[in-house]
Amino acid sequence: MRMRTRFLGAVGIAALVAGGAIPALAEGVSEQDIINDAKTPGDVVTYGLGPQAQRFSPLKTLNRDNIKGLVPAWSFSFGGEKQRGQESQALVKDGVIYVTGSYSRMYAIDSHTGEKKWEYDARLPEGILPCCDVVNRGAALYKDNVYFGTLDAKLVALNTKTGKVVWRKDIDDFKAGYSYTAAPIIVKGKIITGVSGGEFGVVGRIEARDAETGEIVWKRPVIEGHMGELNGKPSTMTGKVNESWPGDMWKFGGGATWLGGTYDPETNLIYFGTGNPGPWNSWLRPGDNKWSASRLALNPDNGEIVWGFQTTPHDGWDFDGVNEFVPFDMQKDGKTVKAGGTADRNGFFYVLDRTNGKFISATPFVEKINWAKGIDKDGRPIYNPENRPGDPSQANADDKKGKSVFAVPSFLGGKNWMPIGYSPDTKLFYVPSNEWGMDIWNEPVNYKKGAAYLGAGFTIKPVFDDHIGSLKAIDPASGKVVWEYKNKAPLWAGVLTTAGNLVFTGTPEGFLKAFDAKTGEEVWKFQVGTGVVSSPITWEQDGEQWVGVAAGWGGAVPLWGGEVAKSTAGINQGGSFWAFKLPKTVASR
Amino acid sequence: MRNRARAVQRRRVALAACGLILAARFQPEAAARPLDQVMADGTLRVAVYGDNAPFSEDEKGRPNGIDADLARAIAEKLKVKLDLRVVDAGENVDGDLRLNLWRGDLAGTPLADLMLHVPTDRQLALRNDQVFFTAPYFDQEIAFAYRKDVMEGLDRLDDIGDRTVAVEGASAADLMLLTAQGGRFRAGLKHYKSFDAAAQAYLAGEAPILAGTRAAIEAALFAAKAPRDDNPIGTVPSQGLVKARWEIGGAVKTDSRDLAYAVADAITALNAEGRMKAICETYGVTYTPPKGY
Numbered sequence A: 001m002r003m004r005t006r007f008l009g010a011v012g013i014a015a016l017v018a019g020g021a022i023p024a025l026a027e028g029v030s031e032q033d034i035i036n037d038a039k040t041p042g043d044v045v046t047y048g049l050g051p052q053a054q055r056f057s058p059l060k061t062l063n064r065d066n067i068k069g070l071v072p073a074w075s076f077s078f079g080g081e082k083q084r085g086q087e088s089q090a091l092v093k094d095g096v097i098y099v100t101g102s103y104s105r106m107y108a109i110d111s112h113t114g115e116k117k118w119e120y121d122a123r124l125p126e127g128i129l130p131c132c133d134v135v136n137r138g139a140a141l142y143k144d145n146v147y148f149g150t151l152d153a154k155l156v157a158l159n160t161k162t163g164k165v166v167w168r169k170d171i172d173d174f175k176a177g178y179s180y181t182a183a184p185i186i187v188k189g190k191i192i193t194g195v196s197g198g199e200f201g202v203v204g205r206i207e208a209r210d211a212e213t214g215e216i217v218w219k220r221p222v223i224e225g226h227m228g229e230l231n232g233k234p235s236t237m238t239g240k241v242n243e244s245w246p247g248d249m250w251k252f253g254g255g256a257t258w259l260g261g262t263y264d265p266e267t268n269l270i271y272f273g274t275g276n277p278g279p280w281n282s283w284l285r286p287g288d289n290k291w292s293a294s295r296l297a298l299n300p301d302n303g304e305i306v307w308g309f310q311t312t313p314h315d316g317w318d319f320d321g322v323n324e325f326v327p328f329d330m331q332k333d334g335k336t337v338k339a340g341g342t343a344d345r346n347g348f349f350y351v352l353d354r355t356n357g358k359f360i361s362a363t364p365f366v367e368k369i370n371w372a373k374g375i376d377k378d379g380r381p382i383y384n385p386e387n388r389p390g391d392p393s394q395a396n397a398d399d400k401k402g403k404s405v406f407a408v409p410s411f412l413g414g415k416n417w418m419p420i421g422y423s424p425d426t427k428l429f430y431v432p433s434n435e436w437g438m439d440i441w442n443e444p445v446n447y448k449k450g451a452a453y454l455g456a457g458f459t460i461k462p463v464f465d466d467h468i469g470s471l472k473a474i475d476p477a478s479g480k481v482v483w484e485y486k487n488k489a490p491l492w493a494g495v496l497t498t499a500g501n502l503v504f505t506g507t508p509e510g511f512l513k514a515f516d517a518k519t520g521e522e523v524w525k526f527q528v529g530t531g532v533v534s535s536p537i538t539w540e541q542d543g544e545q546w547v548g549v550a551a552g553w554g555g556a557v558p559l560w561g562g563e564v565a566k567s568t569a570g571i572n573q574g575g576s577f578w579a580f581k582l583p584k585t586v587a588s589r
Numbered sequence B: 001m002r003n004r005a006r007a008v009q010r011r012r013v014a015l016a017a018c019g020l021i022l023a024a025r026f027q028p029e030a031a032a033r034p035l036d037q038v039m040a041d042g043t044l045r046v047a048v049y050g051d052n053a054p055f056s057e058d059e060k061g062r063p064n065g066i067d068a069d070l071a072r073a074i075a076e077k078l079k080v081k082l083d084l085r086v087v088d089a090g091e092n093v094d095g096d097l098r099l100n101l102w103r104g105d106l107a108g109t110p111l112a113d114l115m116l117h118v119p120t121d122r123q124l125a126l127r128n129d130q131v132f133f134t135a136p137y138f139d140q141e142i143a144f145a146y147r148k149d150v151m152e153g154l155d156r157l158d159d160i161g162d163r164t165v166a167v168e169g170a171s172a173a174d175l176m177l178l179t180a181q182g183g184r185f186r187a188g189l190k191h192y193k194s195f196d197a198a199a200q201a202y203l204a205g206e207a208p209i210l211a212g213t214r215a216a217i218e219a220a221l222f223a224a225k226a227p228r229d230d231n232p233i234g235t236v237p238s239q240g241l242v243k244a245r246w247e248i249g250g251a252v253k254t255d256s257r258d259l260a261y262a263v264a265d266a267i268t269a270l271n272a273e274g275r276m277k278a279i280c281e282t283y284g285v286t287y288t289p290p291k292g293y
Helices: A002-014 A031-035 B005-018 B035-041 B066-078 B093-102 B122-127 B172-183 B195-203 B214-223 B254-272 B275-282
Strands: A071-077 A091-093 A096-101 A105-110 A116-121 A140-142 A145-149 A154-159 A165-170 A185-187 A190-193 A205-210 A216-221 A227-230 A233-237 A261-264 A269-273 A294-298 A305-310 A326-332 A335-343 A348-353 A359-364 A372-375 A381-383 A405-407 A421-423 A428-434 A436-443 A455-462 A469-474 A481-487 A495-498 A502-506 A511-516 A522-527 A537-541 A544-551 A576-581 B043-049 B057-059 B062-064 B081-087 B114-119 B131-133 B138-146 B165-168 B189-192 B209-213 B245-253
Touching: A091 A140, A091 A537, A096 A544, A096 A576, A105 A145, A140 A185, A185 A261, A261 A326, A335 A428, A348 A372, A359 A372, A421 A495, A428 A495, A428 A502, A469 A502, A495 A537, A502 A544, A511 A544, B035 B043, B035 B254, B043 B066, B062 B066, B066 B081, B066 B114, B066 B254, B066 B275, B081 B093, B093 B114, B093 B122, B093 B131, B093 B245, B114 B254, B131 B254, B138 B172, B138 B214, B165 B172, B165 B195, B172 B189, B172 B209, B189 B195, B195 B209, B195 B214, B209 B214, B245 B254, B254 B275
Parallel strands: B043 B081, B043 B114, B165 B189, B165 B209
Antiparallel strands: A071 A576, A091 A096, A096 A105, A105 A116, A140 A145, A145 A154, A154 A165, A185 A190, A190 A205, A205 A216, A216 A227, A227 A233, A261 A269, A269 A294, A294 A305, A326 A335, A335 A348, A348 A359, A372 A381, A405 A436, A421 A428, A428 A469, A436 A455, A469 A481, A495 A502, A502 A511, A511 A522, A537 A544, A544 A576, B057 B062, B114 B245, B131 B245, B138 B209, B138 B245
C-alpha cells in the first residue's frame, strides 16, 4: 500500500495533463486527480482548487467583457430550518457537486440540473456546544469516498454514489469541547485533519489516517513537550520541555489546529496553522509559547515537523495562527523563490521560504495596526508594550476591570478563516480582510461551571466609519496593496481567481461579486438573497464555464455582536447553493 | 405567555419516537416556564452541571451530588416531579444561562425551568437580563488542603513557599496562584485536567498541597477516608483580580420570577429543617450557608 502511494505521488508530479475532458475512471478520484486539480478545470476535487489552495482556475472563457452574460442556471435549497451558516466550498466530479451544509450535512447534487442525488444528515447529540456557529467548510474526495467532519468531532467517509457511511471515527470527544468544521485534505492516501476546541487540556494536534480505513497513521501535537505518535507507537517530542513555556503550562497550551491545512507536492510538505495559546492572558505564561500561533510544515509520511514559524510569539491578543499558508513561486531579483504566503490574524501578510520556513517579508494588510510597530528582519514582531492587555498580577483588587487596551486588529483578525487566493497570472494575492479593533481587558466577573474565572472582556469596534470589509490585492514581492475594494459589512467569504482576469468573493449583504483581477474594478454582482460567507468555485461543463457558491448568512460575526452587528443588521437567513453559467451563445459573441 | 403544557407532552412523544429533533430551536414548547405552568405540567425541569463533584455528576446514569439532591428536595417541596438533566459547562456561565434557560442550544434541546449552581453576582445578573437569579444557597471559597507532616499551617499564600501545589488547570484556585505576587508560585504548580485528578495526585503524595474549593477538597478527603487531622484545610485572603469567595444559587428565565421565589422558599424551608446540612454531610461537605441565612 505504501509503495503504491509513493509511486503514484511521484508519477503525479511528473504527469502531463491532457485537459479537462478526460472521461471518468471507475475508481473515482485518484492521487493524480488531487495533485493536478489546479490544472483540470473540468473538476474541483480539493478544498482550495488544488492542494496548494491557490484558488486559481486556468479557465479563461469568462472575462470582464462577457461576464454580464453570467446567469443563474439553478439554485439548490439546504432545506428546512437549518439554513444559517453556509461556509462550504463545493467539490465537482463527474457531473456531481458535493457540498456540505451547516449542522453537519452533506449533499450530492446533479451539477447540470441542480437535482439532489442524496443527502447525509449527521445525527448530532443534544447539548453540543460549538463555539462559533454550526458551520462546515467543505469536504475531501478520494477514490469512491467523500469525507467531512461534524460538529460533534467525528470524521465521516461516505460513498460518493450512495451517500452511505463507509466509516466514521471520533476525532475527539465533543463533550470535552471538541468540534470539527474544517475541510479535511487528502495527501498520499491519508486524510489529514486538525482539531477544533478550546477547553482546558486541549492541545492542538494534526492527525493522519489511512483514508480507506480511517485508522490513525500518525499524530503530531503542536505544543512543545508533547509526544507524537507513528503507527501506534510514540514517535518524537514536539520541541523541548520548557524551552518556551514556564512550569507545566505547556501541558495545556492550546494551539488548536481548527482550520485545516494545505499541501505542496513539490516540497512534499503539509502546511498547518496553529491557534492561540492558553490561558488567554499572556502574563501568565512568559515565553514564546511554541508552537502556538504558528505555521508548521510537516512530513506527510511520518508527521515530523520539518519547520515552524511563529507569527505571534507570546500572543496576548488571541491572534490564532491558523490561517492558511499558500505555496506559490515568487519572482524576485530575477530568481524564482519557492515561497508561501499567509495573511495572519495579527494583520501582517507574511512571505516565507516554503522549503525551510525562512522569513522573507511581512507587511501590514490592514490599517492602523497598533499591537506591533512592525515585523523585524527575522520575522519577529516589534511589540507595542502599551497595547498588550494588562498583567492581572499587577492589578489592584478594587480595580473592577483591570487595564483595558484598544488593540488593532481585533481577535477576529485582519483576516479570519475565509481563504485567500493567488493568481499566477497577475502574481497577486487576494485577501478578504476586515478593519476592526477591540477593547480588551481582564474581566474578573467571569464564571465557568459556576466557579470564579479570570476571563477576557472585549468589545469589537470598527476602525473606519464607512466600512469594515476590505478585499485587497497584494503584491507579495513588494508587500504593496495594489488595489482595494471596501465593503460596509465585514467580509467573511473566501476568494476565487481565474485566468479570465477575474476575482470572485461574496458579501454579507448577499452579493456574489466579481472584480477585475488587475484593477479591482467591480465588473459583476448577483444578489443571492442572504449573506455569502463561503468560498466560490468555477468549473467547465459541456464546454461552458460555471461558477458555484453556497449562500447562507452566519458564522462568527453575527454571534459576536457589538457595534459590528449594526453593519449586518437586517440580513436575512437563507441556505442554498447557486450555480451560474456563461451560456455558449453568449461566450462566443 | 402561551400555554405549553400539552405541547410539552406531545414533544416528549416525538422525542421518544425519533430519538433526536434538531430543528426545534426557539420552538415555544421548548421554553422555560413560570410557576403556574410548571405546577400545571407537574414536572420541574432542572439543569445541573456534569463533572462537578461534589455538587453534581452523572454517576452511571443517575445524577449524584449536593445540587442533584437539592433539586430532588425542591421538587418534593413544590410537589412536582423532577426532570433532572446533566449539562456540560460551556465557555462561561453567561453561555450556560443562554443555552439552558432562554435561547436554547443549536440542537434544539428543550430548555430547563431552573438551573442550579449559578453564581449570585450582581454584575453577572446585570449583563444577563434574560434570567432572574434566586437567593443563594451555598458559599464557595478557595481553600487549600495540606499535609500536616510537611507544613505547620496555611493561612497566607507565603506559607506555600516553593512547595508543589496540585490544582485543576484554569480553575479559580489556579488563576489565583498564577496571578499572585507577580507569578511567584507558578513554577510550583502541578496542573491537572480535573479537580479529581489533582486530588488523587495529592492523596498519592505527588504534592503536599491541594488547591480548590473548600467543598471539593472536603469531599475528596471524605471519599478517600483521609484523616482531617493529617490534612488540615486553610484559606487565604483574597488576591488581586481573582475572587476567593462567591455565592451560588439558582436561576430561572426572567419571566419566571414566581418560580424563583417558590424555589427560594423551598430552600429556606430545607435549611430550617436541617436538610441542606444533611445533604452536604452525605458528601463530607460542611454546609456553608451564604451570609443572611
